[in-house]
Amino acid sequence: MSNYTEYANARKAAMDDAGKEAVAAFQSSYLFGEAVADARRQRHLTQTSLAALSGIDQADISRIESGATSPNMSTVVRLAHALNARIRLDLVEDSTPTSASTSH
Numbered sequence: 001m002s003n004y005t006e007y008a009n010a011r012k013a014a015m016d017d018a019g020k021e022a023v024a025a026f027q028s029s030y031l032f033g034e035a036v037a038d039a040r041r042q043r044h045l046t047q048t049s050l051a052a053l054s055g056i057d058q059a060d061i062s063r064i065e066s067g068a069t070s071p072n073m074s075t076v077v078r079l080a081h082a083l084n085a086r087i088r089l090d091l092v093e094d095s096t097p098t099s100a101s102t103s104h
Helices: 004-014 017-042 047-053 058-066 073-080
Strands: none
Touching: 004 017, 017 058, 047 058, 058 073
């Protein structure tokens, strides 16, 4: 393999379904955490000030923003309220075939 892209593609192709699900879950957590961090920064808040506004521990906010954990819906609502933001959930077609999308 001559470059990282080829290496990453080979690893992804060799991954079993459980591994693919774990990667997808991490990516979702990371994207949500990134959105929280962006919204917090746009409002000129620190993690500590967001913790005070939301009632969520600063350490938990750090874990959410880094994608290390996925918050439950109650935590999502509290973060949205503290950030004066709306929650929007979009279900979009996934281009990656899964057992759920290939079996009817």
